[in-house]
Amino acid sequence: MGAAMRRIQAGNALSAFGLGFTVPYLYIYVASVRGLGSFWAGIVLGVFALAALVALLFTGRVIDRRGPLPVLVGAAVTAAVGALCLGLANNLVTVLGSAALLGAGTAVMQPALATMIVWCSGPTSRTRAFAMQFFLQNLGLGIGGLFGGQIVDESRPASFTLLFAIEAGMFLVLAVIALSVKLPRNAAIADARPKGGKGGSGFRAVLGHRAMLQLCVLGFVLFFACYGQFESGLAAYGTEAAGIDPSALGFALAANTAVIVVAQFLVLRFVERRRRSRVIASVGLIWTVAWLFAGYAGLGHGSQTMATAAFVSTYALFGLGEAMLSPTVAPLVADLAPESMVGQYNSAFALVKQMALALGPFVGGPMGATLHGPYIVTFILFSLGITVLALRLGKKLTPAQDQPMLAAPSRVVAVHKSEQVGAAV
Template sequence: MSVTTAMGAALRRIQLGNALSAFGNGFTVPFLFVYVSQVRGLGASMAGFVMMTFAVAALAVLPFVGRVIDRRGPLPVAVAGTVAAALGSLALGLASVWPLVLAAAAALGAGIAVVQPSLATMIVWCSTPTTRSRAFAMQFFLNNLGLGVGGLLGGQLVDTSDPASFVRLFAIESVMFLVLGAMVATVRLPRAPKVEDKVPSGPTPQSGWRALVGDRAMVQLCVLGFVMFFACYGQFESGLAAFAVEVTRISPAMLGIALAANTMAIVVAQFVVLKLVERRRRSRVIALVGLIWAVAWVAAGLSGLVPGAPALATTLLISTYALFGIGESMLSPTMAPLVADLAPARLVGQYNSAFALVKQLALAVGPAAGGLMAGAGAYPAYIVLLVVCALGISVLALRLGRLLTAEQDNPVRAHARRTAAAGVAAEAPAARSVQEQGERTPVAV
């Protein structure tokens, strides 16, 4: 079997397992708050603590995951994470008192936090700089498709008056985590010259965090990532939802349609967008996403200014969610591959883990900030803040572009240039040979 074929087979197995795991997540994620607060009767405050526990558990393990991945390889780390997540999910479905609920949430949050950078590192190992964008775009597409389908099916099975129905949902999620672990365990990661620049073969440097902090481009990317996750992903479940219900005055059912529009935009646009951004500079693609999200936040703000036109207000708000989805589909083939291409060969796991840590921090701070501003009724200031953050994404992305090499900012175009240059270099000796042969051939008189 050729190296390319082995890489493709391993990548397909990883992607399929990841999609099934996302499918399992979709059965529980939309209903977790209702499950803790109403079904188990622990109240809204405890449901909030459970959400916070996910974030705290992830923040506790992520600083150490990268070093373990680089020392032991991503495969055993990913398998361990799936087992922890499966146990946590099943325990969460069976727990009925708050100490057990929090312990189960901690195990689930930590397990998912371990799995994410491990899978990202495995995708790096099974791809090349020119195919990496497409690989991460496929992962993002399958994640959203799995979550959407799982959520739809979970909604048909759930019954708030029957705790057993929730046990079934968490059992399905647990099984899907184990399926992911089994599929990952059977992957044979390629170790060949074609990918050896991304597969560690020697001891991991002891100064992984020091090297990362000293990397100006990576530090700038982490700052950019924090602003990005704070201003978009961190607002979906708190400030934006509150704004939609309290200011735009849409119904919860219509809010569900808006969320579906976000997922639909991602699923429909992903591969169309991929063809457009694949050959463009990554820094400029990210800058464009910032502008798109600024327009999305302006549309959200305008939806709250037309109370006498409910149809227009609803359309504006659904457009906000759809524009976010288009921006997300542009980022999926851009951000994660850029993290991998910035990483030194033996620190791919460290860099992936660090970026996951930044993402988790933003997802912890974002909903808290959005919830506080929504609770205080400071909606105009909230919209202005997020428009400024979106524009800040564009500025930070353009500044990051100055720190990137041509290979890091656009590997596809850089590869095409190298191929063209190699072709010209190969043609030159042949042309000289033909010319010399012509000079030596006697001319008939």
């Protein structure tokens, strides 16, 4: 990695570390520590998600006009203010306002960081750059959650204030690191630009680009069927249908993170040499097996030990699929985008992801808790749908987009000096 990429990845890891301190404990903090109850805790989480969705509607165009650097710095400072205010909030109004700032800030960071990674990587190094980002994010979240668990004490509100202060500090560190980055312009790759798309700007251009539109639909299904179920439907199903002890949910999440950390770079060489569409299709099959394991855990009438092992295996298989997706989907978004609209495409995909994460618990939670058989069947079908959608997407991609390692030697790269970008930003 070059110096710019190293700093971007370091900031990415530190911000994930800060998020890990508070994300697992936000509901408890609002409901119990601040005494607002479960209803308002749910509303706060909803405001957090809604603020993220609204912010992402405008983020892409700002990134493409002003550059990702000022957007990232602004988002990091906004998130820091939101985190600090949330840790000090003592009434409903300040809690809601702080959650909105935190949600908007953390959401905007995603496409800004993704665009910076695109600008600092070439067609052949982009896969590894996004794999490293995903690896560091999970490592930071895991370590942050581990340290946060040692600090948090429900009987001491000051311990939660400390958690949010640490999170705010990490966001400010990210802003400082970002300000020290000198961004080179991303490579201009002629054969990775949209073919036959309609003209336009903003989201209209994304909607007019058929391959990107198909990728957004695929992305929605991916996030809805996996991340949208982790802490809602799948957790409810495990405790209600499979009788999993709540403490075992922690082991399941730990298994998921461990597989990602161990497998990320082991699968990278496999992923790099194959078509992206087929890699995504294989993830659908792996997740189908994962849901079959979950079905056995809750519906197989085996021993409690076997049910727990099957349930933990479900999360582990999800982790394997995630490790295969991280160097595949995000680089594909970048390669589909025209050079002048990388921020817009990244923001559109982040918006789709946010919508899936918001709707996933809403749909999966009640099903996982009460409709055990239909829940498993539904998400087996979703996983098989991932395979079908990925294979259909492959027919819309150019060789350079679907398998960049093979197409890289034939590409024409225009290198732009970092000073030009610095002046533009």
